[in-house]
Amino acid sequence: MIRRAAILVVAACAIPALAQPRDALIVPGERVGPIALGLSEADLLKVAGAPASTLHQGNETVYSFGRVTVQIGTAGVDLITVDDPRFETADHLRLGLAVPVAISLLGQPVEQSTLNGVETLEYEGMALIVRNNLVMQIRIQRR
Numbered sequence: 001m002i003r004r005a006a007i008l009v010v011a012a013c014a015i016p017a018l019a020q021p022r023d024a025l026i027v028p029g030e031r032v033g034p035i036a037l038g039l040s041e042a043d044l045l046k047v048a049g050a051p052a053s054t055l056h057q058g059n060e061t062v063y064s065f066g067r068v069t070v071q072i073g074t075a076g077v078d079l080i081t082v083d084d085p086r087f088e089t090a091d092h093l094r095l096g097l098a099v100p101v102a103i104s105l106l107g108q109p110v111e112q113s114t115l116n117g118v119e120t121l122e123y124e125g126m127a128l129i130v131r132n133n134l135v136m137q138i139r140i141q142r143r
Contacts, residue, residue, distance in 0.1 A: 026082065026089045029125020029143035032068060033087065037142055038076040080140040087138070097135045102128060 023033040030037060034047040044063070045051075048070070051063035063070045067084035070077055088094035091105050102121070103109075111122035119130040129137035 022086075024087045026087050026093070026126075026138060026140065028089065028123065028140060030140070032080045032082055032140055035065075035068065035070055035077065035080055037078065037080065037140065039072075040076050041072055044070060044072060044077055078142060082138040082140070083136075093135070093138070095135055095138065099128075099130055099133050099135070102135050 026032050035044065039047070041061070048063070048065050048068075051065055051070075053064040055062040055064075060071055060073050063072065067082070068087070069081040069083070071079040071081075083095065085095040089105075093102055093105050099119075099121075106123055109121040109123055109128075111120075113120050113122075117131065118136075121128040121130060125141060125143040127139040127141065128135050129139065
């Protein structure tokens with residue numbers, strides 16, 4: 001009986017570690033999952049792991065972590081680009097939403113522009129890239 005109880009205790013302790021949810025929260029002006037604006041290069045690699053690819057452009061470095069791309073400059077992470085529909089804001093803004101739904105969640109954009117059929121809706125700390133009236137990309141930037 002004691003042995004069975006010990007096994008149950010060990011199993012119960014292991015469950016939270018296995019069931020830990022993946023952080024897929026987008027917080028405008030702050031973070032995407034565990035990747036936060038302002039992180040140093042070393043801290044970025046600690047939280048995100050090894051990038052799939054790296055591109056150096058002058059003082060900027062762009063790291064690709066699958067469908068999340070991070071631009072880092074002299075002051076740390078300054079832009080996070082999301083192309084992954086599994087990430088969303090607390091009010092469920094995510095890729096694939098129709099623009100009217102996104103605007104109902106966020107309100108009217110501070111700035112709006114269109115270039116070559118791609119529309120950009122600027123909000124404080126976030127930009128939505130829109131094509132064919134659907135959110136195709138979310139960019140998190142400093143406020």
